[in-house]
Amino acid sequence: MTKLALEIPPNSEIFDGTRQLFENFGFSPAVRAGGLLFISGQVGLRPDGSIPETIEEQTECAFQRTQEILRLSGLDFSDLVEVVSYHVDMAVNMPGFLSVKKAFTMKPYPAWSMVGIAALARPAFKIEIRSVAAFRS
Template structure:
């Protein structure tokens, strides 16, 4: 029986996720990176309250995870976004396009009553990236 080699990806400043909450911001298996849902929490672990800035923070957090794994947004092949208000989709797409440019991934958007069980979070984004 073979065991798949996997590596937790934990960027600097996200160590608390592994230690306090008990999960990795991402897991690398072979050339595939599975990125956990990223939320609009800054380096001080504080909710970014402004909606636009919170969306930017989600993608900045994802960028940190990708960079720690030696990847960029061009490696992302699939994204799932969770929204507490689906009317935010135009804002989401505007911010997403700033990070992805012309390398758009497959995408699924899901409405959610709440995120993280904490009021004030509007967006969570998880992704899969592949380094070829």
């Protein structure tokens, strides 16, 4: 099976100040393999690398980052087949997360798993979203 790693181009406004993180931590933003696009977990980072305080803005940033990866791959949210979201303090943050999620997802909805966790890579992160999309035949 052939796999192809996605590289974020220098002109991507969404990843402007955070492109180097992929290289620094040694992972690809997404990998295409077997007709699927595996998108690495996206967190609530603004393009300049700062972290918003609210769950709503972090969720919006994470979805915007996912949307940009899909766009760069010729896909959109309708091509998602699976999403896994990781939540710090899930009971407190779920309402804000769900209010933003509604703006990005559409029927038919992808499979979705929501996982409560103790912490993410940085203490300020409240959400991380990992996705899988299918390329159209």
